[in-house]
Amino acid sequence: MYIQYTMDQLHLPMDLEDDIPPRHLVRVVNDAVNRLDNGIFTTAYPGGGRDSYHPKMLTKVIIYAYTQRIYSSRQIAKAIRENIMFMWIAGRQRPDFRTINRFRSERMKDVLETIFTSVLQFLAEENYVNLDHYFVDGTKFEANANRYTFVWGKAVVKQKAKLQEKVQTLFAAIEQSEQQEEREQAGKDLMELGEASTLTSEKLEAAVQQLEAKLEAQPKDKPLKKAVRALRKDLLPRLQKYETQQEILGDRNSFSKTDPDATFMRMKEDHMRNGQLKPGYNVQIGTENQFIIGYSLHQRPTDTRCLKPHLEKIKAALGKLPKTVIADAGYGGEENYAYLESEQLEAIVKYSTYHKEKSKKWQQDISKLDNWQYDEAEDTWTCAAGRKLLFRYESKETTESGYEIRRRHYRSISCEGCPFKEACTKAQGNREITVSLKYLQYKQQAREKLQSEEGYALSVRRMIEPESVFGQIKNNRGYRRFLLRGLPKVSLEVGWLSLAHNLLKKATISQKPKMAAQG
Numbered sequence: 001m002y003i004q005y006t007m008d009q010l011h012l013p014m015d016l017e018d019d020i021p022p023r024h025l026v027r028v029v030n031d032a033v034n035r036l037d038n039g040i041f042t043t044a045y046p047g048g049g050r051d052s053y054h055p056k057m058l059t060k061v062i063i064y065a066y067t068q069r070i071y072s073s074r075q076i077a078k079a080i081r082e083n084i085m086f087m088w089i090a091g092r093q094r095p096d097f098r099t100i101n102r103f104r105s106e107r108m109k110d111v112l113e114t115i116f117t118s119v120l121q122f123l124a125e126e127n128y129v130n131l132d133h134y135f136v137d138g139t140k141f142e143a144n145a146n147r148y149t150f151v152w153g154k155a156v157v158k159q160k161a162k163l164q165e166k167v168q169t170l171f172a173a174i175e176q177s178e179q180q181e182e183r184e185q186a187g188k189d190l191m192e193l194g195e196a197s198t199l200t201s202e203k204l205e206a207a208v209q210q211l212e213a214k215l216e217a218q219p220k221d222k223p224l225k226k227a228v229r230a231l232r233k234d235l236l237p238r239l240q241k242y243e244t245q246q247e248i249l250g251d252r253n254s255f256s257k258t259d260p261d262a263t264f265m266r267m268k269e270d271h272m273r274n275g276q277l278k279p280g281y282n283v284q285i286g287t288e289n290q291f292i293i294g295y296s297l298h299q300r301p302t303d304t305r306c307l308k309p310h311l312e313k314i315k316a317a318l319g320k321l322p323k324t325v326i327a328d329a330g331y332g333g334e335e336n337y338a339y340l341e342s343e344q345l346e347a348i349v350k351y352s353t354y355h356k357e358k359s360k361k362w363q364q365d366i367s368k369l370d371n372w373q374y375d376e377a378e379d380t381w382t383c384a385a386g387r388k389l390l391f392r393y394e395s396k397e398t399t400e401s402g403y404e405i406r407r408r409h410y411r412s413i414s415c416e417g418c419p420f421k422e423a424c425t426k427a428q429g430n431r432e433i434t435v436s437l438k439y440l441q442y443k444q445q446a447r448e449k450l451q452s453e454e455g456y457a458l459s460v461r462r463m464i465e466p467e468s469v470f471g472q473i474k475n476n477r478g479y480r481r482f483l484l485r486g487l488p489k490v491s492l493e494v495g496w497l498s499l500a501h502n503l504l505k506k507a508t509i510s511q512k513p514k515m516a517a518q519g
Contacts, residue, residue, distance in 0.1 A: 036115060043110045045107070061086065067504045071483055077097040108492060112496070113495060123291060131322045136466065139470045141481065142269070142279065149257040150256055151256075159238075164199045201239045201240045204231070211228045252300075261486050265301040269480065283297055283298075284303070287465045290465060292469060292498040293322070303330040308401065323345065324345065324347075325345050325349065331349050332354070366420055367423060369381075372384065410432065472501065
């Protein structure tokens, strides 16, 4: 026997509510977005034009899609037509892929961070997070860009210098071809415009215009005509291109032609195992209880200079910073320690040599400054051989953000006849060292905090906080490469990923009591 099967009942409208389990993830997403104030979306929809899909509905659909490893706008639109969960959360409406993509990447550019902060507030109210501890880490995601269409900063500088030399040589040839009585006037003016050290496209354009005016008066001057053609058709456009590339580069060393905001970085996903650089972005997040508290996107490959702008962004969004910041050795620079101190934050941040200092090899290495003695009263260092290094002078270095690093330079009175010299230094003369006393002070403070019971516990916990979140996003949800291009749009992608992660984490936690009861 078998049950009679008929599809006649499907002709009637069905209520999808009964098909959605009580604690299903889609309900968590629905409830969270429903709690948002409608006024948040005013910026995205200033008014005018035909009626639009409700922004809350589109927000729910996109967040839920990201939790289900669906990132393509076409695949999201397909799921709305075919998947019961999507049908329910969309209220049986069917926006097409263009509407979804436009909403995700354009309309929400001034709204998404407010939504993220509001949802984070809901999590704080329900005690999922308390904003006491902030675990920071970064990872690199590949950009949606061609891996082989790159522009390198050093190459641009080199090619621009060669072009300037060509222009200078060409102007010199023009000057030589001028009549003796005109040389001091026209030729000299052109040489001044074409000085290699100050040559710009604007100056070159002015020089070309002068030559073109002269060519109109002397149309049969073939050398001049050839020079004007070379300048107008080749050299001037190339100089303009190099200037544009330098403007795009800024303080970066590279960018991709297909996504100029992406910088070439070394990724962990190196399938060819040859250290290939790929266009990408550095994503910084801060977590607590494996919820994402804040996120930011950077064009720098290293984490060190990302900490301050990241925390400034979080401070602007939340109105304050968490009490304690925990980070790995990639953030342990003097400028970062000084910034955390100025913000009155408890810093549990390792420095680059923290673990190496514990090794027997390091402690027995007489060349290391950590194994020497410093006399603060005399301002001298005593090496392992008992010889003193005297202060010589102080140098200053100003970082890109304006922070001033002061380094003190010391030199040994005499290393002659020292039995430890070969193990101490390879320099021919007396041993010299350069020290930032402020950085040594910060390292000592960090060392004491990390060796305390609370500091050690937090540093161990850091390994399962942001790194677990990155593992969830990259491995479990398969997101390793951005879909959109350009810094603003890619930042929105990170925001959608963070929202999806937080609500997925909330749903997982809310289902645990039920799972325990069933067990």
